[in-house]
Amino acid sequence: MKKSNYSKSVIISVSIHALFIGLLLWGADFTFEHKQSVGNTIQATMVDPAMLNQQAQQIRQQRQAARDAEQARQDRLEQQTAALEKQRKAEAERLRQLQADKLNAEKATREAEKQRQLQQQQAAEAKVKAEAKAKAEAKAKAEAKAKAEAKAKADAKAKAEAQAKQDAALNDMFSGLEAENEQRGGAKGKHIADEVARYGTIYKQMIQQNLLVDQSFKGQKCQLTLRLSANGLVLNVSQLAGNDTLCRAAKSAVLQVSEFPMPDNPDVVKQLRVINLTVSP
Template identity: 30%
Template sequence: MAKEPKLSIPISISAIIHIGVIVLLVLNLNFDDKPEVIPQASAPALEAVVVSQSQVDQQVEKLKAQKLAAERKEKQRQDELKRQADKARKDREQEQLRIKKLEQQRQQQEKEAQQALAAAKAAKLKQKQEQERAQQAENQRKQKEKERQAAEAAAKQAAQKRKQEEAAAKKAADERKRKAEAERKRKAEEKARQEQERMMQEALAEEQANLSSLKNKQLVSEVNKYRAMIKATIERNLVTNESMRGKSCKVFIRLAKDGFVTAVKTLGGDNVVCRAAETAITKAGRLPVSAEPDVYEKLREINLTVSPDKFN
């Protein structure tokens, strides 16, 4: 592993210290002080040396002192060796403890590294899962947005179709109303025409019944009849409203032999009634006329007073 080189250095130092202690022990054992050898003065065999007792005692004391000094030195050396050995043992034990502690730290660090790696893997897995969930959520949001847009488009299309149908229905209703109004107007015109024919027939019948009457009376009657018919025609085409009530307009009308209106002119009266009268006469186009020349001459140019109250 990556941390093994750091542990090899303390182990090497411990081994060197142990070797050094052993070497010192060996060297101290070989260097024990030996008793000093007092050199013997060689004397001639024939020469006698006389040594006093005090000199001998001094020599003995000296030897004893040297021996004690040597023993003390040896003891000091032994104590020093023991101290060094104890120190080396303690250093070795401390080094072993330190190595053990380092090993424990290495194991702890390795454990923490493994835990960190596992945590990183777990975090990466969690991040991947969160990304997948986020992607799923985004896909769902896009799908819902697509569905919403489709629904809005369908609703818009349905609204447009409904408007078209409503417009078509309104157009159809307007067409039905227009046709109904046209039919009502046609029926009214037909009724007026029938009434006019009835009046004409009645007038003809009256004329035939009064053949023996004076021609002038017949002429007046015929003129009055056609004047009534002309008024009825104008009434049928006159559009009135409440603002016209109580008002009137005097108009001049010129007719061709076939009843075609060749001229119309207002001679005085309410402007609104006058405009309505001109419009009604122009809309009629042709007015009832008699085939009798003398009756036509009386009606060729006539003045009429148009009054909505009379017509309503």
């Protein structure tokens, strides 16, 4: 296409210059003297060669200028075409990238929604399983509690009967001692009883600080027997009667105290070595 345009331009330029030379030649001063001819003699005016060379040089320069102008025009056209093609490709690449980004974003959104739905489904299934497990555990716990309470009641009854026998035996055993104390004087006996009551109150406060109370303990009771050493160390704590769960909590509270304060009076210490304690939150 470029060569065809160039050929057309050259042809047009040559035609113009040929016409121009023709006009120059037409306008040249050719003088024919109409004289009486003698024989066949012809006279003509000569054309200046320098002028023809100059005109030819001008024509060549004009042709070259036309070719240069055409080449420049073609170069500009090619540059514009290349720039437009580059711009077109850049725009096509931008649109392609936008489409790719849009597709990726839509894919990411679908994946996120799928993952969210999966998590919701898993959470719902886990909740159903957890609720079923909790119901089963609650049922098993209730059944075990019922069995334990039934067994506790039976054990408590047996322990209460045994304790009653033990208390009766202890009362018989220390009846003589009590009578002897009364004979020694009511003032000393009252002092010992007051000290025992005072230390008993202290012991209860120490135990209550470590007792973990639950709502299920309301209205329940527990009877414990504490056996202490002479310096107040807990040697043994046993359940006599009452709610098993409450008794376990009370035992734990006693064992956390570990050592109870003891008075200096050995008579009071003897009274505190074995303590029957009733816990009722």
